[in-house]
Amino acid sequence: MSTPEWDAALYTAKHSFVYEYGRELVALLAAQRGERILDLGCGSGQLTQAISESGARVTGVDNSASMIDRARREYRDLSFVLADAKDFSFDEPFDAVFSNAALHWVKPPEKVIECVAKCLRPGGRFVAEFGGKGNVRCIYEAAEAAGRELTGREVRNVNYFPSIAEYSTILESRGLEVRQAWLFDRPTKLEDSENGLRNWLTMFGEKTFGAMPDDIRSQWIERTQQRARASLFREGSWYADYRRLRVIAVRT
DSSP: OOOOOOOHHHHHHHOTHHHHHHHHHHHHHOOOTTOEEEEETOTTSHHHHHHHTTTOEEEEEESOHHHHHHHHHHOTTSEEEEOBTTBOOOSSOEEEEEEESOGGGOSOHHHHHHHHHHHEEEEEEEEEEEEOTTTTHHHHHHHHHHHHHHHSSOOOOOOOOOOHHHHHHHHHHTTEEEEEEEEEEEEEEOSSGGGHHHHHIIIIIHHHHOOOOHHHHHHHHHHHHHHHHHHHEETTEEEEEEEEEEEEEEEO
């Protein structure tokens, strides 16, 4: 079964928190004027634009045609490339590779890091943040249980949520020396009040758990909400129990 295409309009309208939280990571990147920087998993380009405001020359890469199309329309002065995070290369090396909220979608991680290492100059830095060990555990447990009830089969998430030790081992085995790493909780209020978790599942659910048959998709969302409500719904809004892994590494 093919992976559903990203809905760039829904992403921008209801999930802006993804790139808004990423602005802190942009500050940590500390891009300098004239540097060549790759934004890996750039989505619809908001953070690519933010990095470019430093005067750096930025290229955005994503494997979603709809995201790249939207980014090209919105930010006409920037360069965006449709490519797979497991299989990309450029003729000139970059001073830094930046990635926000993307790499938990890509397996195996070793292929990604090999590409990152090859496109960095010696001394170039890799600054990334994505879902870490234990990320959205409450949502996933509710969604998996609801899927089992409705389909009679195991429904498992396909994301990659590593620990600091696990990911650091991969980085250092590919020539990237870890300078700093954090694993931290970030409970995140979802937009649109009562519809917050429904929007989240509509945006990310099928990519995470596989496509649900049309006749049970709505029931699956309803049952997931029922199971998760006690833990994740408060004061009129849904919260995602995000847990993030953030790393800074340097190519040796």
